[in-house]
Amino acid sequence: METLTVLNTYFRLFDAARTDESAMNDLLSLFTEDAEIVLNGNSRNGFEDFVRAFYAHNRDVKHMWDGWVLQADGSYHTNWAVCGQTSEGAVYAKTGVDIARFNADGKIVYLENVPTDKDAFGKYTS
Numbered sequence: 001m002e003t004l005t006v007l008n009t010y011f012r013l014f015d016a017a018r019t020d021e022s023a024m025n026d027l028l029s030l031f032t033e034d035a036e037i038v039l040n041g042n043s044r045n046g047f048e049d050f051v052r053a054f055y056a057h058n059r060d061v062k063h064m065w066d067g068w069v070l071q072a073d074g075s076y077h078t079n080w081a082v083c084g085q086t087s088e089g090a091v092y093a094k095t096g097v098d099i100a101r102f103n104a105d106g107k108i109v110y111l112e113n114v115p116t117d118k119d120a121f122g123k124y125t126s
């Protein structure tokens with residue numbers, strides 16, 4: 001799968017994976033098992049734990065994003081916006097930048113989420 005297709009598919013599958021196990025499996029297949037996930041400057045390895053924790057705290061979510069742009073260092077960047085509803089029922093809207101890197105097999109090995117609000121998504125960083 002072409003790099004830009006993988007990145008756009010990532011956002012589409014992230015939104016669908018909450019209620020569709022097939023979408024979750026497809027989403028997880030885009031990442032290496034030990035992919036580095038950075039959120040608000042906090043790093044962890046493994047995308048699956050992050051995404052499952054995210055959906056444990058959210059009833060619904062919808063992403064919008066600009067086109068991904070290749071950077072001089074080989075990473076891809078995009079601006080994003082997300083709206084959602086927490087498991088407690090509160091609605092929210094957030095914005096930020098995602099940074100992604102790939103391995104030679106075309107899998108995501110690094111994904112950094114840089115929210116505009118530095119306190120956003122704090123419960124997913126520990």
